[in-house]
Amino acid sequence: MSIPRMSVTRLFVLLALLLGATTARAQEPIKIGAIEILSGPNAKYGSAIRQGFDLALEEVNRAGGVRGRPLELAYEDSTGSKEQAINAARQLIGRAKVALILGPTLSTEMFAVGPIANQRGVPIVGTSTTAIGITDIGPFVFRTSLPEADVIPVTLRAARDGLGVKRVAVLYGRDDAFTKSAYDVMKAALEKLGIEVVATETFGAKDADFSAQLTKVKSLAPDAVVVSALADAGAGILLAKKALGFPESVRFIGGNGMNSPTVLSIAGPAADGLLVGSPWFVGKEDALNVAFIKAYREKYGADPDQFAAQAYDTLKIVAAALAAAPDLTGDAIRQALQNVKIEGVTGSFAFDPSRSPAIASGVLVLEARGGKFAILK
Numbered sequence: 073m074s075i076p077r078m079s080v081t082r083l084f085v086l087l088a089l090l091l092g093a094t095t096a097r098a099q100e101p102i103k104i105g106a107i108e109i110l111s112g113p114n115a116k117y118g119s120a121i122r123q124g125f126d127l128a129l130e131e132v133n134r135a136g137g138v139r140g141r142p143l144e145l146a147y148e149d150s151t152g153s154k155e156q157a158i159n160a161a162r163q164l165i166g167r168a169k170v171a172l173i174l175g176p177t178l179s180t181e182m183f184a185v186g187p188i189a190n191q192r193g194v195p196i197v198g199t200s201t202t203a204i205g206i207t208d209i210g211p212f213v214f215r216t217s218l219p220e221a222d223v224i225p226v227t228l229r230a231a232r233d234g235l236g237v238k239r240v241a242v243l244y245g246r247d248d249a250f251t252k253s254a255y256d257v258m259k260a261a262l263e264k265l266g267i268e269v270v271a272t273e274t275f276g277a278k279d280a281d282f283s284a285q286l287t288k289v290k291s292l293a294p295d296a297v298v299v300s301a302l303a304d305a306g307a308g309i310l311l312a313k314k315a316l317g318f319p320e321s322v323r324f325i326g327g328n329g330m331n332s333p334t335v336l337s338i339a340g341p342a343a344d345g346l347l348v349g350s351p352w353f354v355g356k357e358d359a360l361n362v363a364f365i366k367a368y369r370e371k372y373g374a375d376p377d378q379f380a381a382q383a384y385d386t387l388k389i390v391a392a393a394l395a396a397a398p399d400l401t402g403d404a405i406r407q408a409l410q411n412v413k414i415e416g417v418t419g420s421f422a423f424d425p426s427r428s429p430a431i432a433s434g435v436l437v438l439e440a441r442g443g444k445f446a447i448l449k
Contacts (some may be wrong), residue, residue: 101144102137102394105164107157107175107185110149113304116334117379118177121199122147123372124383125174131367132391139395145387150176154184161185165192171400172197172390174383179203180249186213193402195409199386200379202328203253207427212406214427216386218351218435220254220328225261226435227349228298230448231325232265237296239268240325241289243282243309244300246274254300254327262298270294275305282312290316296323299330306330307338314342323347333377336443346440351429352381352418353436353447364417385416 106125109118125145133142146168148160157176164170165188173196176185182201189196190210198206198215202223207213231237242258245251262269270292273285286309289297299309306326313324324346326335331348339346354365354375364384368376376384389412394400397408413422424430438445 101142103144103170105146105170105173107148107150107160109152109177112151114152120377120379121383124380125387128384128387138391157181157185161188195406199382203250220257223349223435224257227437228261230437239294240296240298241271241294242298243273247277251300282309298325300327302329303332303334307335310339310342343440348438349435350378352378361417381417385418
């Protein structure tokens, strides 16, 4: 029995349509979301993070993408607002149907957004959320940023042992989850190290005048001033201490928020002598870091900072987890993230059982001089 010519033609058309649909599905992007501060006073953090993401995304897709599909990144601007971050998360999860969320930028935002992602079973990975308790939000909440509890004690120990710091004053932002958490770490570390605290002063998020607090601090003649602040406030504090004539021998020691070229560019010479701790440094000479810095400079015409480096590694970590997961459900991605191990520009990376980073390369203590950070000698 012969098959009519028209039936054969239709069969080939049907097969072609099915093949085309399969190919189209294979090429459909895997969409992930990112909530970052891309406008407003703290956009310096979010913009650096976005640049790190975008550079890594180009490299991943140039190498074939993930699971034979391109990776697509949908951005939402939180503007630094918890309410806007919440709206962004709902948009990415409910409407964009992303497989995973990167960000948000600040710990304060993560405490608002993390519970939403966790409840919906969508993995969320912070690249700059260092406050205590971030991953306690739930099993779908990860972070690639080394917690302040791992960084600040190293910085303070270096100040005590290397610079003879014995008496300090502490100054911190009282109305931000990140700066308040860092202060708690500072307080505990100072006590453990046997460093005397002669005064503790606070400031608000909208404050621009720090002269009252610093005048009091100066009168107590501490060896150093330990500061928990975001970049703009941190730079303002450094400018104020110079205007008040603090002796150069009085070191200012910052938390993670002050580990930013923005602080150095705003404060200028007033930043000289500032100490910060960091899991990464632009001067690291290993091959991966050198290649990253070269590619970053070619794309953006400037050096990366810690936030860009951590974001770059994070996108590679997420891509590795998406490739290893048995499927792209939230729980499968969550388990794959927990098991991922890579060599990144920040060092050998894996998540510890609490979903914070276990970075073998450790913490570097950096000193600001002449508008740049260098490893403290």
